[in-house]
Amino acid sequence: MGFSTDAIHIGQEPDPATGAIIVPIYQTSTFVQEELGKHKGFEYARTSNPTRARLERNLAALEGGRFAFAFASGMAAIQTVMMLFKSGDHIVAGHNLYGGTFRLFERVLRHFGLSFTYSNTSRLEEVERAIQPRTRLVFIETPTNPVMELTDIAAIARLAHQHGLLLAVDNTFMSPYLQRPLELGADIVVHSTTKYLNGHSDGVGGVAVVNDPELADRLKFLQNAGGAILGPFDAWLVLRGVKTLAVRMRQHDENGRAVAQYLAGHPKVKRVNYPGLPSHPQHELAKRQMRGFGGMLSFETGSLENAKTVLKSVRLCSLAESLGGVETLISHPATMTHASVPPEERRRLGITEGLVRISVGIEDAEDLIADLDQALERID
Numbered sequence: 258m259g260f261s262t263d264a265i266h267i268g269q270e271p272d273p274a275t276g277a278i279i280v281p282i283y284q285t286s287t288f289v290q291e292e293l294g295k296h297k298g299f300e301y302a303r304t305s306n307p308t309r310a311r312l313e314r315n316l317a318a319l320e321g322g323r324f325a326f327a328f329a330s331g332m333a334a335i336q337t338v339m340m341l342f343k344s345g346d347h348i349v350a351g352h353n354l355y356g357g358t359f360r361l362f363e364r365v366l367r368h369f370g371l372s373f374t375y376s377n378t379s380r381l382e383e384v385e386r387a388i389q390p391r392t393r394l395v396f397i398e399t400p401t402n403p404v405m406e407l408t409d410i411a412a413i414a415r416l417a418h419q420h421g422l423l424l425a426v427d428n429t430f431m432s433p434y435l436q437r438p439l440e441l442g443a444d445i446v447v448h449s450t451t452k453y454l455n456g457h458s459d460g461v462g463g464v465a466v467v468n469d470p471e472l473a474d475r476l477k478f479l480q481n482a483g484g485a486i487l488g489p490f491d492a493w494l495v496l497r498g499v500k501t502l503a504v505r506m507r508q509h510d511e512n513g514r515a516v517a518q519y520l521a522g523h524p525k526v527k528r529v530n531y532p533g534l535p536s537h538p539q540h541e542l543a544k545r546q547m548r549g550f551g552g553m554l555s556f557e558t559g560s561l562e563n564a565k566t567v568l569k570s571v572r573l574c575s576l577a578e579s580l581g582g583v584e585t586l587i588s589h590p591a592t593m594t595h596a597s598v599p600p601e602e603r604r605r606l607g608i609t610e611g612l613v614r615i616s617v618g619i620e621d622a623e624d625l626i627a628d629l630d631q632a633l634e635r636i637d
């Protein structure tokens with residue numbers, strides 16, 4: 258079946274008990290057993306909950322995987338994946354990860370004996386140089402936030418496997434509609450479902466998806482042992498949101514292209530970071546590895562003052578962190594999402610004080626462009 262059909266039907270079958278077309282919210286902590294050891298597949302809701310189980314089936318299918326595990330947040334999903342490793346293990350990670358992931362690695366997991374080398378994963382030779390005898394995992398995001406740098410997933414998967422390493426890809430920015438890392442050779446995909454999968458900015462959640470049954474068994478064990486599970490109502494919100502994932506992503510992509518093109522042609526905009534523009538250095542890779550370019554982009558206004566003016570002047574775009582909702586969000590990476598990255602590192606990554614990020618929503622593109630146009634009028 259096609260992607261939209263799967264999104265609407267896999268795990269979303271009518272409720273066998275009542276015929277309800279919508280998956281019920283099983284708001285229960287435990288399940289009564291008929292007799293000792295005889296139950297309907299559910300015993301205790303941390304271990305397994307029917308609403309969550311439906312979502313896990315759905316998201317596994319959409320990512321082209323066999324097993325999915327839903328968590329209380331994207332960070333909880335990543336934390337649980339990292340619990341697959343043990344003291345002394347080494348991880349090669351992208352040099353421009355989501356700040357919360359970097360914080361988890363550096364300020365929490367280092368205390369448990371994991372070590373990390375950050376490298377520019379768009380350059381395979383840098384990744385290869387970073388591999389050590391105790392390296393177990395390569396962890397990447399592609400495209401990166403907010404400079405939209407890409408990593409060739411198939412190539413890095415080959416490299417990781419040559420060295421006996423796992424490859425994990427945080428696919429939050431693209432969603433499985435636009436990019437399917439497992440099909441390109443990745444072993445683990447994680448998402449903040451808070452973003453495109455839910456799509457309506459009304460819930461926080463995360464998921465990890467795998468194909469390998471042994472990896473799945475270990476993640477299932479860790480999900481239950483650690484207990485950072487997604488609650489049934491939040492699982493239900495994602496089940497609802499994901500039904501429109503394909504149509505939303507097509508519109509995010511169409512609007513993203515329109516806004517990027519408008520910004521690229523604006524005399525006051527110094528640079529636009531969007532993989533869909535032919536000027537993007539990895540445009541060809543983007544065309545090969547992604548099914549569209551999505552709704553995330555950033556652009557250079559030239560100074561902190563200009564960035565502030567744009568952010569203050571927009572009326573339709575909302576100044577807020579997060580991304581992937583139907584409404585357009587605009588933000589200032591240097592002082593918001595990337596404030597904890599040291600200034601010299603920010604400069605090295607291209608996260609200047611004049612850089613503005615947009616999560617382009619699915620409003621009418623002309624309205625978004627008109628809003629940005631009146632805001633850009635006001636800068637030098």
Ligand SMILES: Cc1ncc(COP(=O)(O)O)c(C=O)c1O
Nearest residue numbers: 330331332355427429449451462
């Ligand atoms: C790429 C990426 N990964 C992970 C996360 C963390 O997800 P959550 O906020 O759901 O914990 C975020 C949040 O912004 C993100 O942008």
